[in-house]
Amino acid sequence: xxxxxxxxxxxxxxxxxxxxxxxxxxxxxxxxxxxxxxxxxxxxxxxxxxxxxxxxxxxxxxxxxxxxxxxxxxxxxxxxxxxxxxxxxxxxxxxxxxxxxxxxxxxxxxxxxxxxxxxxxxxxxxxxxxxxxxxxxxxxxxxxxxxxxxxxxxxxxxxxxxxxxxxxxxxxxxxxxxxxxxxxxxxxxxxxxxxxxxxxxxxxxxxxxxxxxxxxxxxxxxxxxxxxxxxxxxxxxxxxxxxxxxxxxxxxxxxxxxxxxxxxxxxxxxxxxxxxxxxxxxxxxxxxxxxxxxxxxxxxxxxx
Amino acid sequence: xxxxxxxxxxxxxxxxxxxxxxxxxxxxxxxxxxxxxxxxxxxxxxxxxxxxxxxxxxxxxxxxxxxxxxxxxxxxxxxxxxxxxxxxxxxxxxxxxxxxxxxxxxxxxxxxxxxxxxxxxxxxxxxxxxxxxxxxxxxxxxxxxxxxxxxxxxxxxxxxxxxxxxxxxxxxxxxxxxxxxxxxxxxxxxxxxxxxxxxxxxxxxxxxxxxxxxxxxxxxxxxxxxxxxxxxxxxxxxxxxxxxxxxxxxxxxxxxx
Numbered sequence: 282x283x284x285x286x287x288x289x290x291x292x293x294x295x296x297x298x299x300x301x302x303x304x305x306x307x308x309x310x311x312x313x314x315x316x317x318x319x320x321x322x323x324x325x326x327x328x329x330x331x332x333x334x335x336x337x338x339x340x341x342x343x344x345x346x347x348x349x350x351x352x353x354x355x356x357x358x359x360x361x362x363x364x365x366x367x368x369x370x371x372x373x374x375x376x377x378x379x380x381x382x383x384x385x386x387x388x389x390x391x392x393x394x395x396x397x398x399x400x401x402x403x404x405x406x407x408x409x410x411x412x413x414x415x416x417x418x419x420x421x422x423x424x425x426x427x428x429x430x431x432x433x434x435x436x437x438x439x440x441x442x443x444x445x446x447x448x449x450x451x452x453x454x455x456x457x458x459x460x461x462x463x464x465x466x467x468x469x470x471x472x473x474x475x476x477x478x479x480x481x482x483x484x485x486x487x488x489x490x491x492x493x494x495x496x497x498x499x500x501x502x503x504x505x506x507x508x509x510x511x512x513x514x515x516x517x518x519x520x521x522x523x524x525x526x527x528x529x530x531x532x533x534x535x536x537x538x539x540x541x542x543x544x545x546x547x548x549x550x551x552x553x554x555x556x557x558x559x560x561x562x563x564x565x566x567x568x569x570x571x572x573x574x575x576x577x578x579x580x581x582x583x584x585x
Numbered sequence: 586x587x588x589x590x591x592x593x594x595x596x597x598x599x600x601x602x603x604x605x606x607x608x609x610x611x612x613x614x615x616x617x618x619x620x621x622x623x624x625x626x627x628x629x630x631x632x633x634x635x636x637x638x639x640x641x642x643x644x645x646x647x648x649x650x651x652x653x654x655x656x657x658x659x660x661x662x663x664x665x666x667x668x669x670x671x672x673x674x675x676x677x678x679x680x681x682x683x684x685x686x687x688x689x690x691x692x693x694x695x696x697x698x699x700x701x702x703x704x705x706x707x708x709x710x711x712x713x714x715x716x717x718x719x720x721x722x723x724x725x726x727x728x729x730x731x732x733x734x735x736x737x738x739x740x741x742x743x744x745x746x747x748x749x750x751x752x753x754x755x756x757x758x759x760x761x762x763x764x765x766x767x768x769x770x771x772x773x774x775x776x777x778x779x780x781x782x783x784x785x786x787x788x789x790x791x792x793x794x795x796x797x798x799x800x801x802x803x804x805x806x807x808x809x810x811x812x813x814x815x816x817x818x819x820x821x822x823x824x825x826x827x828x829x830x831x832x833x834x835x836x837x838x839x840x841x842x
Binding site: 303304305306310311313314334335337338339340341343344345346347348350352355498547549550551552553554 | 587588589590628633634635636637638679803804805806807808809810811812813814815816817818822823
């Protein structure tokens with residue numbers, strides 16, 4: 282067995298495979314299919330200060346090698362998470378990372394502060410792709426000043442590992458990554474979903490109630506890989522790579538591009554136990570390439 | 586109820602009229618306990634345009650032959666690929682998923698099962714279980730025309746079958762909601778089919794103060810309550826059709842009828 286442990290800020294993961302937020306519930310939904318204790322980590326469902334009903338149905342459309350979603354952060358709010366879900370999670374032996382979302386700066390701060398008090402949660406993933414309702418609905422994560430501001434304020438109240446999840450729907454993702462690194466992010470994760478759209482030509486209607494939605498799945502992988510590679514070269518903090526990872530080979534590509542850990546997302550819908558296969562496959566790859574540690578391949582892309 | 590992911594083998598693939606087919610799946614080990622109204626998430630390999638699993642309600646469980654039946658209509662590339670399955674082919678399923686139709690209470694004896702199109706699928710297994718438990722269910726099945734009426738002879742094994750077709754080519758002319766059988770009294774109605782049909786039946790049941798359960802067919806990604814894509818509006822807020830349903834009592838649903 283190769284050494285798969287990896288570090289993101291103060292957080293040590295037993296292996297570099299995390300299940301992505303919104304694709305794995307709270308882990309409990311998957312207990313019939315895999316031993317979740319074997320996962321490096323679980324990013325739980327996007328959590329907001331107040332309960333959110335999300336968007337109307339239809340929220341999902343299948344696309345070539347992927348899918349669009351417009352769930353709209355449906356969740357029962359951070360207090361419900363703390364009082365009802367969190368106590369159930371403390372029996373497991375994996376890192377639970379809470380994905381924190383918000384519509385205002387104050388929402389983010391208050392939610393992060395509440396999560397900070399949970400001893401069993403070692404990290405948050407700050408989803409800055411949400412619309413800022415006080416700035417005309419522009420996503421926090423598409424503007425480097427707005428992104429830096431939310432991270433800076435959350436940093437003041439959140440004292441454990443702070444991972445900032447970046448939106449790919451920007452002109453220059455590197456400048457956003459640098460901006461959040463500068464104000465104290467411990468790591469960045471990328472990519473969130475790409476804004477897309479699907480139309481039913483027969484009915485001449487959009488396939489999502491919100492018209493546009495977030496694209497994920499293997500179709501986004503080349504874009505994700507490119508962005509991870511660019512960001513990993515520009516920042517000193519660890520990069521958590523994701524976007525269409527469906528097997529160990531995909532994961533290896535992200536490590537080579539510079540990711541310190543990876544997240545498996547949409548693939549969980551098709552193969553609920555796929556993340557364990559990814560862990561096994563990464564280990565097999567390392568052994569086959571005579572690597573003692575996952576660190577041997579992180580950023581090891583040969584460009585000459 | 587434990588969910589299983591595993592491979593089943595095609596034991597029969599029977600072409601039916603009007604682009605429907607009946608897929609019978611089996612395995613060496615005994616199948617788990619399956620309830621009427623539950624569904625499977627089936628993986629379709631080697632069809633590039635199909636990315637997600639496909640959701641099918643369980644049409645019938647033949648315990649003697651250890652078979653699950655799926656009644657499928659060819660509507661796209663995925664179902665077309667499945668229609669070409671050969672005996673012995675292996676298919677990967679996640680099952681049994683979802684809740685189930687609830688059994689009638691002791692005061693409910695006059696039962697009507699209303700199905701439309703391929704939505705009749707779960708009503709066969711429900712009818713079989715009801716008959717097995719000593720009830721005498723009646724079936725009201727609707728389709729555009731006579732070709733759209735699938736598995737009629739199978740339904741007839743478990744109760745009286747009434748038919749409505751839009752063109753009058755079989756049974757009474759019109760929608761199921763126009764059928765004269767609805768003049769009779771019923772204690773409970775179960776329905777599955779196109780949404781407008783289920784809404785009309787729900788409205789009828791509500792007007793007549795009849796207990797009514799619907800099986801919804803919202804589009805799903807995961808099928809296990811993780812992605813929150815298949816939600817329907819209920820009086821408790823948005824709920825997942827895959828885990829809180831697919832069967833809902835119409836009293837729970839916040840349908841805009």
